[in-house]
Amino acid sequence: MTGSRLRLRNNSNIAIIGGGPAGSFFANNAIQYAKKLGINIQITIFEAKDFSQRGPGGCNMSAAVIASTLHSKLIKDGIALPERIIRQEIKGYYFQTQEYGIELYKPELSDKSSILAVYRGNGPLYSVHMESHSFDDCLLRHVIEQGVNPVYEPVQELRLSSDIDTPATIIYGKSNSYKEMKADLVVGAFGVNSTIVNKIIALNFGYVPPETIKTCQIEIPLSAAFIKKSFNDNIHVFALGIKPFRFASMVPKGNYVTVSLVGTRDLTKKDLLNFVNHPVVRNKLPHDWEMPDKFCMCIPKITLSHAKKPFTDRLVIVGDASISRIFKNGIESAYITSQLAAQAAFEKGISSDDFDRHYYKPARKLLAMDNFLGTIILILSDFVTKQNWLVKARLSYVKSRKGSWIANHLNELLWNMVTGDAPYKKILIQGINPVFQIRLIPVTIKVLIKDIFEKITRFYGLKK
Ligand SMILES: Cc1cc2nc3c(=O)[nH]c(=O)nc-3n(C[C@H](O)[C@H](O)[C@H](O)COP(=O)(O)OP(=O)(O)OC[C@H]3O[C@@H](n4cnc5c(N)ncnc54)[C@H](O)[C@@H]3O)c2cc1C
Numbered sequence: 375m376t377g378s379r380l381r382l383r384n385n386s387n388i389a390i391i392g393g394g395p396a397g398s399f400f401a402n403n404a405i406q407y408a409k410k411l412g413i414n415i416q417i418t419i420f421e422a423k424d425f426s427q428r429g430p431g432g433c434n435m436s437a438a439v440i441a442s443t444l445h446s447k448l449i450k451d452g453i454a455l456p457e458r459i460i461r462q463e464i465k466g467y468y469f470q471t472q473e474y475g476i477e478l479y480k481p482e483l484s485d486k487s488s489i490l491a492v493y494r495g496n497g498p499l500y501s502v503h504m505e506s507h508s509f510d511d512c513l514l515r516h517v518i519e520q521g522v523n524p525v526y527e528p529v530q531e532l533r534l535s536s537d538i539d540t541p542a543t544i545i546y547g548k549s550n551s552y553k554e555m556k557a558d559l560v561v562g563a564f565g566v567n568s569t570i571v572n573k574i575i576a577l578n579f580g581y582v583p584p585e586t587i588k589t590c591q592i593e594i595p596l597s598a599a600f601i602k603k604s605f606n607d608n609i610h611v612f613a614l615g616i617k618p619f620r621f622a623s624m625v626p627k628g629n630y631v632t633v634s635l636v637g638t639r640d641l642t643k644k645d646l647l648n649f650v651n652h653p654v655v656r657n658k659l660p661h662d663w664e665m666p667d668k669f670c671m672c673i674p675k676i677t678l679s680h681a682k683k684p685f686t687d688r689l690v691i692v693g694d695a696s697i698s699r700i701f702k703n704g705i706e707s708a709y710i711t712s713q714l715a716a717q718a719a720f721e722k723g724i725s726s727d728d729f730d731r732h733y734y735k736p737a738r739k740l741l742a743m744d745n746f747l748g749t750i751i752l753i754l755s756d757f758v759t760k761q762n763w764l765v766k767a768r769l770s771y772v773k774s775r776k777g778s779w780i781a782n783h784l785n786e787l788l789w790n791m792v793t794g795d796a797p798y799k800k801i802l803i804q805g806i807n808p809v810f811q812i813r814l815i816p817v818t819i820k821v822l823i824k825d826i827f828e829k830i831t832r833f834y835g836l837k838k
Pocket of ligand 1: 391393395396420421422423434436437438528529530563567569590634692695702703704705706
């Protein structure tokens with residue numbers, strides 16, 4: 375089959391399974407391409423969730439930080455986020471270890487876009503507000519306003535014909551009232567928390583979904599004044615060097631703080647309680663704070679690798695269910711894969727070969743290769759954060775020598791690690807920069823000697 379035979383034409387229709395970011399971004403791109411080519415395309419988005427619901431039922435559970443790089447892409451695409459969606463404009467990051475914490479400063483960037491904290495659904499369970507806070511709903515409404523047809527029902531099954539000239543069939547609806555729809559192209563934007571994944575695997579065209587791990591999140595209600603004072607508009611990122619946590623963050627959002635935890639294994643509610651009761655974390659909360667009786671908590675999956683063969687004739691899979699950068703800006707990865715897939719579909723064709731050459735290969739090059747380096751960096755970073763004396767030495771150096779080349783370099787390295795503003799390749803190059811490593815040697819030796827001396831004096835009880 376060649377790309378020239380299976381193509382989107384005038385009056386073709388596209389069915390998108392999933393109205394999260396990947397689904398809406400694909401639709402947005404498809405609308406632009408159809409306009410450019412002067413063809414009429416019917417686009418239907420199937421979404422199983424009701425984004426007006428509060429809590430996990432109406433939410434695509436995440437820390438929901440919109441990276442400044444994605445924010446600028448949204449502005450460029452004419453997707454304006456209304457004020458009601460932006461819970462907090464984020465000034466920067468506070469990097470917290472067991473013994474030390476510093477405010478990282480934003481490296482000089484020409485771009486003036488901001489980091490934003492939002493809610494994916496309509497805010498936490500038990501929250502009280504009148505207008506919609508849902509970022510995903512806002513993206514979805516943007517494409518609906520441009521003519522996309524939303525169907526708020528789950529897709530149950532997808533049938534692909536062995537005759538490639540026959541369109542695909544979508545079976546959707548709630549139990550006992552299933553309906554069918556024909557589609558020239560099906561876009562799988564169903565993420566990694568959906569049961570439809572098993573139905574897609576069962577189609578036997580070779581799709582292997584990404585490996586995942588269960589994370590844990592909680593929304594902590596606090597007074598807005600306390601959050602402002604304690605968090606100072608910064609996202610607090612924790613490198614406590616304790617098991618099983620690999621990555622932990624507290625994101626201020628007006629009168630709530632979102633705690634997100636990623637571990638080296640599936641996390642549970644018990645891990646979450648251990649984390650919020652850790653003395654360093656308790657320090658960020660009011661001294662008399664107690665876990666509320668009722669709270670909004672979720673255990674979503676996060677990807678650890680990328681999918682194999684997320685495409686076949688008339689089907690392409692985008693977003694988390696396909697390829698995304700591990701632990702970094704998943705929504706922006708959804709933007710990238712959706713853009714590449716739409717470009718392939720409209721400019722080249724919708725056959726398996728078209729998606730392989732013009733979507734999967736470039737997406738792998740951009741995102742998956744970088745994930746390989748990311749895995750190495752995360753292993754190194756896990757090791758380093760367990761060496762408290764070393765972390766403390768380097769962080770106190772950044773603080774005390776702010777403005778020097780070496781402090782700026784280390785700050786930028788940490789900034790890129792926590793924000794994902796730069797690819798892992800750049801982070802690795804920054805980390806192994808020989809000038810940087812050589813100039814760190816005296817700093818490290820000085821602190822190592824001081825650390826050993828302190829241990830000896832403590833041991834002999836000479837310290838007051
Ligand atoms: C703990 C955690 C923290 C994170 N923090 C961030 C962050 O701060 N910033 C960031 O950029 N990324 C973050 N991510 C990653 C981000 O959440 C994902 O990368 C992003 O949601 C992927 O978008 P998607 O559209 O591919 O999938 P999803 O957001 O999962 O959307 C899939 C949609 O498909 C719908 N759907 C599924 N099956 C069906 C069906 N059968 N029929 C109809 N509809 C269906 C679902 O209801 C859902 O709306 C985080 C992830 C986790 C787990």
